Amino acid sequence: MAKLATMLKRFLLITLLAACVFFGVILLRTLLLQKLPPETDICSPSEVDFIALDDAMIMQFQAALRFRTVSRTIHDYDREQLKLLDDHIVNSEYCTS
Numbered sequence: 001m002a003k004l005a006t007m008l009k010r011f012l013l014i015t016l017l018a019a020c021v022f023f024g025v026i027l028l029r030t031l032l033l034q035k036l037p038p039e040t041d042i043c044s045p046s047e048v049d050f051i052a053l054d055d056a057m058i059m060q061f062q063a064a065l066r067f068r069t070v071s072r073t074i075h076d077y078d079r080e081q082l083k084l085l086d087d088h089i090v091n092s093e094y095c096t097s
Helices: 002-032 055-065 079-090
Strands: none
Touching: 055 079
16 A cells, blocks of 8 residues: 555656646746737838739739649649649749749
8 A cells, every 4th residue: 555655656746747847848938939020010111022912913823822733642743733833933924033
């Protein structure tokens, strides 16, 4: 019976120690996490790389999303769809290469 009580105490002590480490890590990550700027500051019109969207650009982006370029298996890509997407990007009037 004493052996069972000792094992239970050790188990509870290890569980308490694990919980303290877990919450300590959470506390440290919370305190050290860098805060992101508000969303309005991320892309302001005064920045050099700001791109003003118009209806034509949005339609072009929507067209690019229609190409089936996502593969469900590794190294098994639909090369025809990738080529069509590449052609769409290259022939885009907004392409700045």
